[in-house]
Amino acid sequence: MEQAEFLEEAIEKYGKATYNFAYRLTGNDADARDLTQDAFIRVYRAWRSFRPGTSFISWIYRIVTNLHRDELRRRKGRYLEEIPEDNSPQAFGGSRPLAVTPIDDYINQGLDANITLALEKLSPEQKRVIVLADMEEYSYQEIADIMGCSIGTVRSRLHRARALLRNLLLPIREQS
Amino acid sequence: MTPHCSPEQLVDYVNGELAAAADAEVYLHMADCSFCHDAYSSELSLRESLHNFGKATERELPASLADAIRQAATPQRRVSMLNWQSFWRPRIALPALGGVASLALGVLLLSPHSSGVSTSIAQISAAAFLDRHTEAMVTMPLAEHLSAPTFESAATLQETPDEE
Amino acid sequence: MNRRSLPALVCASACAFAFLLPLNANAADSALALLQAGVRAPLTTSYTAQVERIHFGARGSRQTLVRIEHLAPNATRRTYLAPEAFYGNTIVQRGNRRYECDRHHHRFVIRVEHDPDDLSTAQNFALLARNYRAEYGQDEMIAGYPVISLSLINRHTGEKTMSIWLERNTHLILSKVVFHRDGAVASEMRFEKLRYTNKLPANTFSTSAPSGYIVVTNNVANRSQSAGSGETDTNKPPTPIDPHFLPEGFALIQTTYPTLQGVPFLHLLYSDGIRSLSIFENQHNTPAGVNGFHAQSVKIGERDAQLVADGANNLLTWQGAHSSFTLVGDLSKPELLKIANSLR
Incomplete structure (x- = not known):
């Protein structure tokens, strides 16, 4: 397989998952794009080092994790803003008019917003482990491989993160 | 096992990460302990919420991002998707289509070489181009809408060429 | 959800609203x-102020001092205080109409500009948001x-392109450095000398020309519609030519067919949200005249070209x-040359 073909197949099969993973770590579109692009560039450059039969997604997630970690270190102390989506003018100050929004949507928005905010309270390492374990349902071993740490570390980070989320989210869930 | 399962045990249980014996022990304990069963249900519900949140907020890979990756990886491919996307904006596409249509008409009416015969016209000052550029920037969010009226950019530049 | 009773719905939605508030605040x-x-601040904020602008060039700077009276949403009067060559000149802007009064040449220019629609804005x-990241700096007083x-x-180059300072309460942009x-x-x-007020004298935004002035109407909006309207052969719009190189993040945002001094042009406007590039093309022997400017001779392929710096x-x-x-933009000279060489 040629290098360009390898890249094309990687984008096709894993582009969406990688972008989503990056988005969940960064919380905004622009940084997720940067992270995804950087990760794929690294994959492209190091394509010969990929061993068939191993998990590509674990490889690229690990690259994303490391790039994100580096970026956070680099930006330490700076503020970041939420960046709007492609072609979504409502992101620029316009929330939907109250009169035409179904009440279900509001409740779901509220719960999603709760989760979004609760995730923001986690440390980057805790957030990564929650995304991988609970949203993407990876095993502890796979998460340890991606994050480059021991299973024990995964376990303890997950326990702490879940405890924090439990305290933040469960009371609100029970109310609604 | 202590009277109740620990939260850590329940997290591992929900995630299917307990060893077989420990898993069975928790399972059996919950059959008799409503407290732990409720805690387990709550933990499961939290995991489901997170999983559903992940699904609900899943995004498609933006086409412009895929293109940007290809471009960055193989720099010789410089075709910008953004440009093509922009082309389809009505305010761009309609005049452009009009231009293409009139161009096609021109090609029909003129011999292929006649358009190459140019007519000499008095020069247009660079200031007119600079003004027009500034005028066109009116929809840009941070453009200096208040700058570059004719008398500022054109006339005085010619009077005081040493100034920038 | 359909099984819920109305009180439960009201309660649940109240919870959701209560939660959404801090999110919006964030x-x-x-x-x-x-x-x-x-x-958007000028749409809702009326004020008077004195505004200083300085353009720095390779061989000096150009400074203007303007008194501004602005009545929200879209009436503005600017009176030039400096430099001396403009002293007393005024510009009244009302919506998409601009009335320029040049006291030194006894000329009154009425311009009808494009009316930007909300979508394009x-x-x-x-x-801009796609290509630029905003970072907070230090709070100050202006x-x-x-x-x-x-x-x-x-985002592409990591370079700081602009700094702006917004008034904390009204969000009016009080300073900007490019x-x-x-x-x-x-x-x-x-x-400088900012004062918020909407009590401005009635004649502030008068649009009548002083007696004895030459009145010139310059309709940008109409000029742009002129393509393909039964003009002579030489007035046919040229073939659009796309540059093969553009700086990262630039996109085509506008295509128009203006007429400059009677000559029809194709005008392509590209931008990344802050920086911009205009490409003017026509089929006459009409490159821009650079008399009065300091022009540098360069080559585009085999052809002679003139490069002029005008502030930014x-x-x-x-x-x-x-x-x-003719290419115009707040881009570096090497960038402009690279774009020019990529036009095919």
Whole structure:
């Protein structure tokens, strides 16, 4: 397989998952794009080092994790803003008019917003482990491989993160 | 096992990460302990919420991002998707289509070489181009809408060429 | 949800609303929301102020001092106080009409400009947000008001392109510094003597020409519609030529067919949300005349070209095989040359 073909197949099969993973770590579109692009560039450059039969997604997630970690270190102390989506003018100050929004949507928005905010309270390492374990349902071993740490570390980070989320989210869930 | 399962045990249980014996022990304990069963249900519900949140907020890979990756990886491919996307904006596409249509008409009416015969016209000052550029920037969010009226950019530049 | 009773729905939605409030507050605090508030501030804020603008060039700087009276949403009067060559000149802007009164040449120019629609404004803001990251800087005081500073960093190059300072309460942009790619300051704008008021004398925005003045009407909006309207052969619009190179993040945002001094042009406007590039093309022997400017001779392929610096903008003009081209933009000279060489 040629290098360009390898890249094309990687984008096709894993582009969406990688972008989503990056988005969940960064919380905004622009940084997720940067992270995804950087990760794929690294994959492209190091394509010969990929061993068939191993998990590509674990490889690229690990690259994303490391790039994100580096970026956070680099930006330490700076503020970041939420960046709007492609072609979504409502992101620029316009929330939907109250009169035409179904009440279900509001409740779901509220719960999603709760989760979004609760995730923001986690440390980057805790957030990564929650995304991988609970949203993407990876095993502890796979998460340890991606994050480059021991299973024990995964376990303890997950326990702490879940405890924090439990305290933040469960009371609100029970109310609604 | 202590009277109740620990939260850590329940997290591992929900995630299917307990060893077989420990898993069975928790399972059996919950059959008799409503407290732990409720805690387990709550933990499961939290995991489901997170999983559903992940699904609900899943995004498609933006086409412009895929293109940007290809471009960055193989720099010789410089075709910008953004440009093509922009082309389809009505305010761009309609005049452009009009231009293409009139161009096609021109090609029909003129011999292929006649358009190459140019007519000499008095020069247009660079200031007119600079003004027009500034005028066109009116929809840009941070453009200096208040700058570059004719008398500022054109006339005085010619009077005081040493100034920038 | 359908099984829920009405009181439960009301209660649940109340919870959701209560939760959404801090979320919106966070969004309002974000740099991007703040930036947009700054852009929109003149629509709701009336004021008088004195504004100083300085454009820094390679061989000196150009400074203007203007008194501004602004009545929200869209009436503005500017009176030039400096330099001496403009002293007393006024510009009254009412919506998309601009009335320029040049006291030194006894000329009154009425311009009808494009009326920007909300969609294109929003799209252009989206373009800016896609290409620039906003970072908070230090809070300061300008013209006696507390301001929040933002730096706009180009996502592709990591370079700081602009710094702006927004008044904390009204979000009015009170100062702005534009940087060249090498980090040098290209231009600076700063408010002085700011006063918020909507009590302005009735004749502030008068649009009548003083007696004895030559009145010139310059209709940009109509000029743009002129393509393909039964003109002579030489007035046919030229073939659009796309540059194969553009700086990262640039997109085509507007295509028009203006007429400059009777000559029809194709005008393509590209931008990344802050920086911009115009490509003017026509089929006459009409590259831009650079008399009065300091022009530098350069080559585009085999052809001679002239390069002119005008404050933050550079202009490059040459006669091609079948068309003449003029490029204008706040891009570096190497960037303009690279774009010119990529036109095919």
